Amino acid sequence: xxxxxxxxxxxxxxxxxxxxxxTAITSDAMRQDGSSSATNPTLSDVPSFSxxxxxxxxxxxxxxxxxxxxxxxxxxxxxxxxxxDQTILSMGDRKVIQSTRFFVTLENAKTKNQTQSREDEEATxxxxxxxxxxxxRGCYMCQLNTKPMLSQLGCVDVLVPPDILSSGTSDGEVSVxxxxxxxxxxxxxxxxxxxxxxxxxxxxxxxVRGVHDPLIQVDNLSGERLELTRVDRRQMGAYLCIAxxxxxxxxxxxxNLKVNFPPSAKAPNQLLSSPLDTNVSLICLIEAYPKTIxxxxxxxQVIMSGGRYEIDERGDPDEEWKTTIVLKIRRLExxxxxxxxCSASSSxxxxxxxxxxxxxxxxPA
Numbered sequence: 466x467x468x469x470x471x472x473x474x475x476x477x478x479x480x481x482x483x484x485x486x487x488t489a490i491t492s493d494a495m496r497q498d499g500s501s502s503a504t505n506p507t508l509s510d511v512p513s514f515s516x517x518x519x520x521x522x523x524x525x526x527x528x529x530x531x532x533x534x535x536x537x538x539x540x541x542x543x544x545x546x547x548x549x550d551q552t553i554l555s556m557g558d559r560k561v562i563q564s565t566r567f568f569v570t571l572e573n574a575k576t577k578n579q580t581q582s583r584e585d586e587e588a589t590x591x592x593x594x595x596x597x598x599x600x601x602r603g604c605y606m607c608q609l610n611t612k613p614m615l616s617q618l619g620c621v622d623v624l625v626p627p628d629i630l631s632s633g634t635s636d637g638e639v640s641v642x643x644x645x646x647x648x649x650x651x652x653x654x655x656x657x658x659x660x661x662x663x664x665x666x667x668x669x670x671x672x673v674r675g676v677h678d679p680l681i682q683v684d685n686l687s688g689e690r691l692e693l694t695r696v697d698r699r700q701m702g703a704y705l706c707i708a709x710x711x712x713x714x715x716x717x718x719x720x721n722l723k724v725n726f727p728p729s730a731k732a733p734n735q736l737l738s739s740p741l742d743t744n745v746s747l748i749c750l751i752e753a754y755p756k757t758i759x760x761x762x763x764x765x766q767v768i769m770s771g772g773r774y775e776i777d778e779r780g781d782p783d784e785e786w787k788t789t790i791v792l793k794i795r796r797l798e799x800x801x802x803x804x805x806x807c808s809a810s811s812s813x814x815x816x817x818x819x820x821x822x823x824x825x826x827x828x829p830a
Contacts, residue, residue: 512537512609515587518619524712525597525626531619533607534589541609545569545592548604548618554592566595597623599656627659627708629718633689634706637719641696643726649691651706651718659710662687666703666719667783698724698786701754724786727814728753730807735818738825739797747792747820749807754786757809761792764803768792799824 515534523529535543545554553561555569572589594601604620633652641647653659663686665671670682674694693700701724709715731750739745751757759778761768770776773795781787788809794801805820 510537510539512539512541512611512615514607514615514617518605518607518617520620520622522622522624523597524624525599527597528593528595529597529621530594531592531605531607531621532589533592533617533619534587535609536587538586538588538609541611543590544608544610545590546606546608548606554605555590568593568595594621597621599623599625623656624710624712625654625656626712626714627653627655627710627716629653629706629708629716634718635720638721638723640723640725643698643724644695647693647696647700647722649693649704649706649720649722651689651691651708651720653689653706653708653716655708655710655712657710659708660687661689661706661708663691664705664707666705668702671704672697672700693722696722696724698726698752698754699784700724701784701786723754725754725813726752726786728757728809728811728816730809730816730818732807732818732820735820737820737822739822740825741799742796745794745797745822747794747805747807747822749790749792749818749820751788751790751807751809751816752786753788753809753811753813753816755811755813757788757811759788759790760808760810761790762806762808768805794822797822797824 513536515536518531518533521529521531531545533543533545542557544556546552547554554567555561558569558571560568570591570593572591590607592605592607601621602623604618606616606618609615630652633650635648635650639647639649649663651661651663653661663671664684670684671686671691672680673683673686675681680697680699691704691706701722703719703721706718706720707715708717729752731752733748733750737745737747747761749759749761751759761776768774768776775793775795777791777793779789779791781789790807792805792807802822802824805822806817807820808815808817
């Protein structure tokens with residue numbers, strides 16, 4: 466690090482010495498008669514920084530510029546280097562680093578105001594960094610080859626949009642038994658650190674346990690971990706982890722929560738009466754996850770769809786654990802009267818519900 470800084474100093478001093486025709490600043494610049502040498506700079510000719518470089522902040526991929534403004538620069542040389550590792554970026558108006566993302570421009574303030582005196586002359590060396598990367602974050606030094614060398618720092622902060630990390634983040638699907646606790650995790654990075662919050666994908670609210678245990682509705686929950694206590698089937702579904710900071714765009718990760726529980730079967734109307742030669746529909750409501758194999762049976766025989774029998778099965782688009790199965794009998798006959806059973810089976814168990822159909826006398830016209 467010291468070697469790089471000395472190298473820059475030597476190169477700059479060499480350029481300066483060349484520009485002065487071999488003369489150098491010495492401590493015995495005064496003649497014996499008390500007059501100063503015409504070839505050596507006086508105290509009034511010593512350059513100085515006009516203002517601090519300052520710090521800049523920009524998003525990754527953007528361009529930034531650090532401005533180093535020097536008064537009475539004369540024949541001295543200005544260099545830029547990266548403070549952290551002392552990498553030399555430029556010497557005078559020559560770029561040293563090979564990367565095309567770095568370049569230096571010189572702006573002579575005298576061209577703006579031709580009436581300025583020599584004492585007020587200023588020049589600005591701007592270090593430009595294009596296509597900012599995270600590695601560019603840090604401080605940069607503007608150096609002047611005076612003796613002793615003058616330098617000042619300006620720092621660059623690189624903002625980074627949010628990103629959801631695979632490490633520390635739940636897989637796309639989390640499966641638990643009903644009544645167990647579930648944790649959905651979402652690890653995000655970015656600069657500044659992003660805010661992480663959770664929402665339901667197909668709902669305006671999240672169901673969580675309240676103080677007195679019943680499920681309550683909340684719009685969203687903040688934090689990298691979504692803790693669900695004694696999970697209920699109504700909490701099943703897709704959750705979105707959303708990470709957002711000052712740099713767009715926000716990003717999200719979808720985590721599907723599956724709640725496994727044994728099937729249940731229920732007949733809303735267990736007794737059905739219908740006149741003969743009319744159509745009748747038997748309805749059975751199934752709740753289960755994972756999905757069940759559903760059957761209609763009569764006298765221990767499975768009823769297949771066809772002929773006068775039509776079987777329809779419909780899942781609930783919003784609550785995936787709910788299924789409705791319907792057995793439609795066309796032109797009801799006397800032989801159709803009696804008991805019917807709907808059955809739901811899965812790896813979690815089996816459930817049945819029974820319905821009875823009986824005939825109703827038709828009133829004479």
